[in-house]
Amino acid sequence: xxALERIKIIKKFLIENxxxxxxxxxxxxxVSEVTIRRDLEKLEEEGFLxxxxxxxxxxxxxxxxxxxxxxxxxxxxxxxxIGEIAQIEVQMINDNDIIMFTNGEINRAASKLLxxxxxxxxxxxxxxxxxxxxxxxxxxxxxxxxxxxxxSKAVFGRLAESNLSNFFVNKVxxxxxxxxxxxxxxxxxxxxxxxxxxxxxxSNTAVxxxxxxxxxxxxxxxxxAISLADKIITNNDISxxxxxxxxxxxxxxxxxxxxxxGFA
Amino acid sequence: xxALERIKIIKKFLIENxxxxxxxxxxxxxVSEVTIRRDLEKLEEEGFLxxxxxxxxxxxxxxxxxxxxxxxxxxxxxxxxIGEIAQIEVQMINDNDIIMFTNGEINRAASKLLxxxxxxxxxxxxxxxxxxxxxxxxxxxxxxxxxxxxxSKAVFGRLAESNLSNFFVNKVxxxxxxxxxxxxxxxxxxxxxxxxxxxxxxSNTAVxxxxxxxxxxxxxxxxxAISLADKIITNNDISxxxxxxxxxxxxxxxxxxxxxxGFA
DNA sequence: TTTTTATTCTTTCCAAAGCAAACATAGAAA
DNA sequence: TTTCTATGTTTGCTTTGGAAAGAATAAAAA
Numbered sequence: 001x002x003a004l005e006r007i008k009i010i011k012k013f014l015i016e017n018x019x020x021x022x023x024x025x026x027x028x029x030x031v032s033e034v035t036i037r038r039d040l041e042k043l044e045e046e047g048f049l050x051x052x053x054x055x056x057x058x059x060x061x062x063x064x065x066x067x068x069x070x071x072x073x074x075x076x077x078x079x080x081x082i083g084e085i086a087q088i089e090v091q092m093i094n095d096n097d098i099i100m101f102t103n104g105e106i107n108r109a110a111s112k113l114l115x116x117x118x119x120x121x122x123x124x125x126x127x128x129x130x131x132x133x134x135x136x137x138x139x140x141x142x143x144x145x146x147x148x149x150x151x152s153k154a155v156f157g158r159l160a161e162s163n164l165s166n167f168f169v170n171k172v173x174x175x176x177x178x179x180x181x182x183x184x185x186x187x188x189x190x191x192x193x194x195x196x197x198x199x200x201x202x203s204n205t206a207v208x209x210x211x212x213x214x215x216x217x218x219x220x221x222x223x224x225a226i227s228l229a230d231k232i233i234t235n236n237d238i239s240x241x242x243x244x245x246x247x248x249x250x251x252x253x254x255x256x257x258x259x260x261x262g263f264a
Numbered sequence: 265x266x267a268l269e270r271i272k273i274i275k276k277f278l279i280e281n282x283x284x285x286x287x288x289x290x291x292x293x294x295v296s297e298v299t300i301r302r303d304l305e306k307l308e309e310e311g312f313l314x315x316x317x318x319x320x321x322x323x324x325x326x327x328x329x330x331x332x333x334x335x336x337x338x339x340x341x342x343x344x345x346i347g348e349i350a351q352i353e354v355q356m357i358n359d360n361d362i363i364m365f366t367n368g369e370i371n372r373a374a375s376k377l378l379x380x381x382x383x384x385x386x387x388x389x390x391x392x393x394x395x396x397x398x399x400x401x402x403x404x405x406x407x408x409x410x411x412x413x414x415x416s417k418a419v420f421g422r423l424a425e426s427n428l429s430n431f432f433v434n435k436v437x438x439x440x441x442x443x444x445x446x447x448x449x450x451x452x453x454x455x456x457x458x459x460x461x462x463x464x465x466x467s468n469t470a471v472x473x474x475x476x477x478x479x480x481x482x483x484x485x486x487x488x489a490i491s492l493a494d495k496i497i498t499n500n501d502i503s504x505x506x507x508x509x510x511x512x513x514x515x516x517x518x519x520x521x522x523x524x525x526g527f528a
Numbered sequence: 529t530t531t532t533t534a535t536t537c538t539t540t541c542c543a544a545a546g547c548a549a550a551c552a553t554a555g556a557a558a
Numbered sequence: 559t560t561t562c563t564a565t566g567t568t569t570g571c572t573t574t575g576g577a578a579a580g581a582a583t584a585a586a587a588a
Contacts, residue, residue, distance in 0.1 A: 143407070
């Protein structure tokens with residue numbers, strides 16, 4: 001393999017993943033670690049990446065932009081991705097289901113699409129979601145109690161978790177803030193992580209939802225390995241690498257266009 | 265995980281939250297506290313943060329500007345009576361108090377007038393009140409869990425009451441829907457009545473609030489005799505007959521202009 | 529206030545992982 | 559052939575991160 005080809009592959013990989021280990025590249029490309037380091041050195045001179053002990057991180061200006069529309073005051077029309085994902089959620093929900101939504105934008109969107117369904121029971125820690133959903137007469141809404149977090153408009157804490165232990169749901173839709181191949185799922189607060197653990201043990205099926213924007217992002221607090229999920233819903237903008245990663249962990253992946261089934 | 269990635273996450277977190285504890289970071293990132301301290305040390309040299317005992321605080325120049333709160337909404341046009349009563353409520357509240365507001369318009373108004381107070385803990389079953397109040401950094405907001413009632417945007421039911429039993433408050437402000445001399449206080453739902461009973465037994469002082477509009481009205485469900493109240497707040501538009509009635513029951517009456525004291 | 533107690537911080541030492549530099553090897557080009 | 563370039567190997571050196579113990583600090587008690 002030519003050096004140039006290697007460099008190309010490394011770049012591509014970094015654009016997808018933001019970071020690499022020397023050892024991974026060495027193994028993947030079948031060359032020694034020294035060679036990889038020399039390649040990285042070149043790329044560092046070029047300003048493409050920053051080397052770290054053990055690997056390298058891509059420089060921000062080369063990072064893949066998460067969304068084409070850069071953050072201009074979201075005009076009410078909710079991100080298309082969120083809408084797509086929400087619709088898939090709704091397809092998973094049947095009449096008479098008892099479900100839980102964790103706090104988050106996607107779940108709020110999903111909760112607004114429940115019109116056709118009958119006799120649902122919805123448990124949530126999201127205040128906004130609860131106050132909007134309760135106008136739907138076919139849905140019995142249960143809100144957890146606890147400490148109110150101003151940023152997320154949701155409740156967390158000891159009380160929320162102890163409340164939760166009184167319920168058992170068919171499905172829980174868990175919205176996370178980050179996913180990466182090393183750590184798995186991550187969220188923005190310890191309280192949320194803790195709540196999620198409790199939820200999972202009180203539900204039949206754990207469905208993790210997130211937009212592709214947060215792939216390879218690491219939020220503050222680790223929730224756990226990807227195998228915690230029974231199913232994952234995201235939009236179709238997901239790399240083959242991640243598809244394999246999810247597949248290997250025997251988690252069912254649902255995207256807006258295709259549907260990949262795990263082994264189980 | 266690379267050190268660089270850790271640093272990135274710490275920075276991101278600080279920008280969001282302004283401060284962190286070493287222990288939190290250590291747990292969240294799965295490394296020892298020593299490591300975290302070393303990371304913080306670097307960031308301190310860099311001028312990004314200032315270390316404190318137990319953690320670190322972001323330096324002002326990196327702080328995220330608090331978004332200018334689009335709290336425009338309701339242009340203050342609240343019923344004048346409600347405003348008067350709310351202000352009296354606020355006068356009863358001291359720094360460091362632990363109080364409860366039941367759901368209702370007057371209490372919502374009062375909760376918006378807490379600006380000057382410090383270190384309050386507020387318990388409520390009112391979803392709107394909770395979601396608005398939690399933007400006040402001097403108030404710790406606790407929301408009860410339970411069944412969400414769409415009409416009142418509040419939670420009730422078995423869970424709410426059992427949640428409530430975990431708390432004991434200095435004062436509770438109970439907003440009722442009717443008062444008359446035969447039955448005493450009445451409210452619009454059995455659930456609310458039931459919740460109120462539970463609240464009263466978990467508080468030092470029960471303050472009943474209502475506008476004069478509902479005097480002599482009878483709502484759907486009886487709460488109990490007027491003597492349940494330690495204090496009553498209403499607007500000045502109240503007949504001498506009722507003043508005597510309240511007086512005879514040894515309840516303190518507060519109105520916008522005068523203040524009548526009972527015997528107790 | 530002073531004293532006590534519990535946390536948290538710093539320092540020192542250590543092991544493991546990763547790195548750079550020098551040297552070695554092999555194939556391609558002159 | 560010699561020379562050059564790309565890559566691999568070896569050998570110490572550096573960075574990283576953890577453990578432990580004593581110092582410093584904050585909080586609680588007296």
